[in-house]
Amino acid sequence: MADIRLEGVGHSYDGGRTWALKPMTWTWRDARAYALLGPSGCGKTTLLNIVSGLLSPTVGRIWFGDRDVTAVPTAGRNIAQVFQFPVLYEQMSVYDNLAFPLRNRGYPKAEVDRRVRTVSRLLGLDDHLQRRSRRLDPGRQQIVSLGRGLVRSEVAAVLLDEPLTVIDPALKWALRSKLKEIHRDTGHTLIYVTHDQTEALTFADEVVVLKDGAVVQSGTPAELFLSPAHEFVGHFIGSPGMNVLPAEVVDGTVRVGEAVIGRAVGELPPGPVRVGVRPEFVRISAAQETPGVPARVKGVDRMGAYHLVRAEVAGHDLVAKVDPGSPHAPGAVEFFHFAADGAFLFRDEVRCGSIAPLEGGKGA
Numbered sequence: 001m002a003d004i005r006l007e008g009v010g011h012s013y014d015g016g017r018t019w020a021l022k023p024m025t026w027t028w029r030d031a032r033a034y035a036l037l038g039p040s041g042c043g044k045t046t047l048l049n050i051v052s053g054l055l056s057p058t059v060g061r062i063w064f065g066d067r068d069v070t071a072v073p074t075a076g077r078n079i080a081q082v083f084q085f086p087v088l089y090e091q092m093s094v095y096d097n098l099a100f101p102l103r104n105r106g107y108p109k110a111e112v113d114r115r116v117r118t119v120s121r122l123l124g125l126d127d128h129l130q131r132r133s134r135r136l137d138p139g140r141q142q143i144v145s146l147g148r149g150l151v152r153s154e155v156a157a158v159l160l161d162e163p164l165t166v167i168d169p170a171l172k173w174a175l176r177s178k179l180k181e182i183h184r185d186t187g188h189t190l191i192y193v194t195h196d197q198t199e200a201l202t203f204a205d206e207v208v209v210l211k212d213g214a215v216v217q218s219g220t221p222a223e224l225f226l227s228p229a230h231e232f233v234g235h236f237i238g239s240p241g242m243n244v245l246p247a248e249v250v251d252g253t254v255r256v257g258e259a260v261i262g263r264a265v266g267e268l269p270p271g272p273v274r275v276g277v278r279p280e281f282v283r284i285s286a287a288q289e290t291p292g293v294p295a296r297v298k299g300v301d302r303m304g305a306y307h308l309v310r311a312e313v314a315g316h317d318l319v320a321k322v323d324p325g326s327p328h329a330p331g332a333v334e335f336f337h338f339a340a341d342g343a344f345l346f347r348d349e350v351r352c353g354s355i356a357p358l359e360g361g362k363g364a
C-alpha cells in the first residue's frame with residue numbers, strides 16, 4: 001500500500017498540561033512488521049489509536065502515502081484492528097465472521113472463500129468453521145478476531161493491540177509464527193503493540209521502543225540487544241537487563257572506582273558517565289588482570305544452560321552470565337572484565353560513547 005507518516009504528531013489528554021505522546025515525526029514503512037514495545041502507560045495505545053483514527057491528535061498531521069488523513073475517520077482509513085479481547089458477531093459462524101470484512105467490501109464470492117480458507121488453515125480454525133462463535137472458548141474466539149484482522153489483503157495497515165493476552169502461553173508461540181507466516185503471505189504493514197519483550201523480539205522486523213510518550217530507539221531485535229542507544233532499552237530488553245555502573249571519564253580513559261577499564265570513544269568531556277554492559281559481555285577472572293573491576297560475589301543463580309553470577313561494586317549490582325560449572329564462591333572478590341564492543345557510555349540515560357581497549361591492554 002504506502003508508508004504511514006506522522007508529522008509532528010502528539011497527544012495530550014489534559015489540554016496540553018502533559019503529553020501522553022510527545023510530538024514526534026515518524027514513518028511506518030510499507031509492508032514491514034513492527035512491534036511497539038514499552039511499559040504500561042508509555043503511550044502505545046494512544047499512538048495506535050491516532051494511526052487508526054479512533055483518536056484525533058492534539059497536534060500534527062498523519063499521511064497515508066501522499067494522502068493527508070488527519071481529519072479522516074477510522075472508517076475511511078482502511079485499517080484492520082485487533083484488540084486485546086475478542087470482537088466478533090457471536091451469533092455468526094466462524095466462517096461468516098472471517099468472511100464479514102471481505103463481503104462488506106464486495107470481494108467476489110470465490111475470493112472470499114479462498115481467503116477465509118487460507119487464514120483458517122494458517123490459524124488452525126478449519127475444524128471450527130461452521131460453529132457459532134459464541135460456542136468457542138475465549139482463546140479461540142480471539143484467534144477468530146485475529147483472523148478477521150488479517151483476512152483482507154489491501155488494508156493500509158493491521159494494528160494489533162496486545163492481541164495474544166487471552167491466549168494460552170503454549171499457543172502464543174505457535175500463533176506468533178503463524179502471524180509471521182501470514183505477514184509474509186500478505187505483505188501487510190503490521191503494528192503490534194506489546195509490553196512483552198519476547199513477544200516483540202520474536203515477531204517483529206523492527207522493534208520501536210517507547211518510553212514516557214517518546215520513541216527512545218527503534219531497530220532490529222539484534223540492534224536493540226547489541227547496541228542499546230538508551231539505558232532504558234538496555235534494561236527493558238534482555239533477561240536480565242543491562243548492568244549500569246557509575247563511572248568517570250578521566251584523561252580519555254574510563255574508570256569504574258579505581259579500575260581503568262578502557263579508553264573513552266566519542267567526543268566526551270571529562271566527568272561522570274555511566275557504563276552499560278549486558279551480563280552476556282562480562283567475563284570473570286579470579287586473579288587481577290588489567291582492565292578488570294574488582295567486585296564481591298553475592299550469589300550464583302543456576303539457570304540450567306548458564307549461571308548468573310551476582311556481584312556488588314561499591315553498592316551497585318553487577319551480573320555476569322557465565323557457563324555452568326564455573327566456580328564462583330559467594331563472598332569472594334573477583335575481577336569483572338567488560339567486552340569492549342559490548343560496553344557503552346551513557347549520560348542522562350542517552351548513549352554518548354563507547355569503550356576501546358587500552359593500548360597494549362588485554363580485551364575482555
Ligand SMILES: Nc1ncnc2c1ncn2[C@@H]1O[C@H](COP(=O)(O)OP(=O)(O)OP(=O)(O)O)[C@@H](O)[C@H]1O
Nearest residue numbers: 013020021038039040041042043044045046047195
Ligand atoms: N482517555 C484517557 N484520558 C486521560 N488519560 C489517558 C486516557 N487514555 C490514556 N491516558 C493516559 O495517557 C498515558 C498513555 O496511555 P496509553 O494507554 O496510551 O499507554 P499504553 O502504553 O498503551 O499503556 P497500557 O500498556 O497500560 O495500555 C497514560 O498516562 C494514561 O494514563
